[in-house]
Amino acid sequence: MEGIEQSVKRYFDKSVTDRERAIFEGAIALGAIYHQFVGTPICKDDEIIRTLEEAIRKTMRLQPYRESIEVKINDSLIKGQKDHPYDYETLKGKHLDLKVKTGYGGAKATVRMRYIPEIDFTLMYIEKLEEV
Amino acid sequence: MEGIEQSVKRYFDKSVTDRERAIFEGAIALGAIYHQFVGTPICKDDEIIRTLEEAIRKTMRLQPYRESIEVKINDSLIKGQKDHPYDYETLKGKHLDLKVKTGYGGAKATVRMRYIPEIDFTLMYIEKLEEV
Amino acid sequence: MEGIEQSVKRYFDKSVTDRERAIFEGAIALGAIYHQFVGTPICKDDEIIRTLEEAIRKTMRLQPYRESIEVKINDSLIKGQKDHPYDYETLKGKHLDLKVKTGYGGAKATVRMRYIPEIDFTLMYIEKLEEV
Amino acid sequence: MEGIEQSVKRYFDKSVTDRERAIFEGAIALGAIYHQFVGTPICKDDEIIRTLEEAIRKTMRLQPYRESIEVKINDSLIKGQKDHPYDYETLKGKHLDLKVKTGYGGAKATVRMRYIPEIDFTLMYIEKLEEV
Numbered sequence: 408m409e410g411i412e413q414s415v416k417r418y419f420d421k422s423v424t425d426r427e428r429a430i431f432e433g434a435i436a437l438g439a440i441y442h443q444f445v446g447t448p449i450c451k452d453d454e455i456i457r458t459l460e461e462a463i464r465k466t467m468r469l470q471p472y473r474e475s476i477e478v479k480i481n482d483s484l485i486k487g488q489k490d491h492p493y494d495y496e497t498l499k500g501k502h503l504d505l506k507v508k509t510g511y512g513g514a515k516a517t518v519r520m521r522y523i524p525e526i527d528f529t530l531m532y533i534e535k536l537e538e539v
Numbered sequence: 540m541e542g543i544e545q546s547v548k549r550y551f552d553k554s555v556t557d558r559e560r561a562i563f564e565g566a567i568a569l570g571a572i573y574h575q576f577v578g579t580p581i582c583k584d585d586e587i588i589r590t591l592e593e594a595i596r597k598t599m600r601l602q603p604y605r606e607s608i609e610v611k612i613n614d615s616l617i618k619g620q621k622d623h624p625y626d627y628e629t630l631k632g633k634h635l636d637l638k639v640k641t642g643y644g645g646a647k648a649t650v651r652m653r654y655i656p657e658i659d660f661t662l663m664y665i666e667k668l669e670e671v
Numbered sequence: 672m673e674g675i676e677q678s679v680k681r682y683f684d685k686s687v688t689d690r691e692r693a694i695f696e697g698a699i700a701l702g703a704i705y706h707q708f709v710g711t712p713i714c715k716d717d718e719i720i721r722t723l724e725e726a727i728r729k730t731m732r733l734q735p736y737r738e739s740i741e742v743k744i745n746d747s748l749i750k751g752q753k754d755h756p757y758d759y760e761t762l763k764g765k766h767l768d769l770k771v772k773t774g775y776g777g778a779k780a781t782v783r784m785r786y787i788p789e790i791d792f793t794l795m796y797i798e799k800l801e802e803v
Numbered sequence: 804m805e806g807i808e809q810s811v812k813r814y815f816d817k818s819v820t821d822r823e824r825a826i827f828e829g830a831i832a833l834g835a836i837y838h839q840f841v842g843t844p845i846c847k848d849d850e851i852i853r854t855l856e857e858a859i860r861k862t863m864r865l866q867p868y869r870e871s872i873e874v875k876i877n878d879s880l881i882k883g884q885k886d887h888p889y890d891y892e893t894l895k896g897k898h899l900d901l902k903v904k905t906g907y908g909g910a911k912a913t914v915r916m917r918y919i920p921e922i923d924f925t926l927m928y929i930e931k932l933e934e935v
């Protein structure tokens with residue numbers, strides 16, 4: 408839809424490249440996913456984990472220029488199955504491995520968020536940039 | 540698991556009845572679901588809506604004493620399918636129809652949240668109380 | 672404002688007591704605060720911590736029948752001041768000590784959320800019930 | 804702190820420029836603020852609004868390379884002061900006017916989020932890019 412894209416472009420600094428726009432859109436997705444879903448109750452139950460991953464993937468794909476979103480909730484950091492009423496955890500950044508691919512004009516960006524043990528931090532970074 | 544339930548009970552006021560405890564647990568679920576998921580991108584796409592409903596239902600069931608959670612995202616208040624990159628909405632309280640059933644000891648509570656047009660407010664209320 | 676309270680009351684089970692209603696409103700507040708603010712960046716900086724506590728207290732007081740909200744973010748569980756760009760944490764349930772007092776008709780409820788080391792769980796509970 | 808910045812840089816695509824990195828960090832902030840704070844109760848009360856703006860500004864500044872964050876909650880879109888228990892709103896994207904300035908190496912980026920009536924959308928965009 409030409410119309411809206413042109414309307415939107417007017418608000419951006421004129422020097423922004425396609426590659427920068429692809430990075431911008433991917434980075435928004437990372438910040439959004441983290442701060443929307445952290446705190447959700449989880450436990451080491453495959454069906455629950457898969458359903459939450461799928462909901463994150465499908466809803467967050469709706470934002471503009473996202474080409475794909477891969478979401479993996481790292482079960483190895485979560486305790487075993489619930490065996491009493493208070494036995495569950497809540498989603499934390501370190502549980503999430505996110506890969507978001509965006510495309511804008513002739514550029515594609517792959518941005519990532521994952522827990523990196525070496526620096527003990529859940530890092531958001533630009534993994535790959537491509538021209539198409 | 541006797542142990543944890545007894546440990547937990549010590550922190551509650553001694554006069555709390557089973558019925559009050561069932562209400563307490565249901566009300567927490569309503570506040571939690573609203574404030575966890577409001578803001579999630581959505582559009583009028585059955586598959587996306589169903590997946591998000593399922594993720595809410597399954598994750599929020601993990602909190603203690605929830606017997607069932609029904610989640611309906613009211614599509615009629617959401618615009619049609621995405622036809623340009625900026626064409627989507629975000630989940631608001633008024634889209635959500637929630638029914639949470641909790642049970643504690645001999646009591647069951649059904650609590651509800653839904654948008655009520657007559658008062659133009661998304662109301663949380665205690666729909667039904669039962670002894671078993 | 673008589674009008675709205677009467678309109679709202681119609682949706683509640685007829686047998687709900689004032690005391691149960693006070694519990695209901697307090698429990699919603701606990702679920703809401705946890706799931707709204709968990710994930711917010713924090714560090715061991717008094718000014719930042721105090722400002723966030725104040726924002727939680729003032730905004731969450733707006734929901735119905737809350738008489739007071741006490742929020743304490745437990746600094747002892749947070750690392751020291753930021754000394755490089757990646758040196759901060761995010762708010763977790765265990766950092767929060769919440770005390771919400773509600774009143775409805777002739778009843779008052781004090782509900783609480785805090786991390787309890789003995790059970791290694793951030794527990795929500797009904798601390799005190801009073802008739803007035 | 805040279806150490807952590809170098810460690811982190813290794814994870815980024817080698818071709819990422821300082822300007823792209825500044826954009827990346829700013830965009831994360833926009834996604835994060837929106838999805839962290841949308842849903843918070845608010846009303847047209849200057850003290851409450853100012854406290855929430857301040858909490859957003861101070862906490863979100865903790866993330867890396869943010870030089871300043873300006874937050875304005877647009878009161879004109881919010882109803883008047885609370886005059887009954889159910890009289891409040893919750894923060895929506897359209898209430899927020901955000902300006903985040905980031906700096907990385909020799910580049911500075913100003914990114915923005917605000918509701919734009921002409922397109923009826925709360926747009927996130929890159930407002931200005933500078934070399935220093």
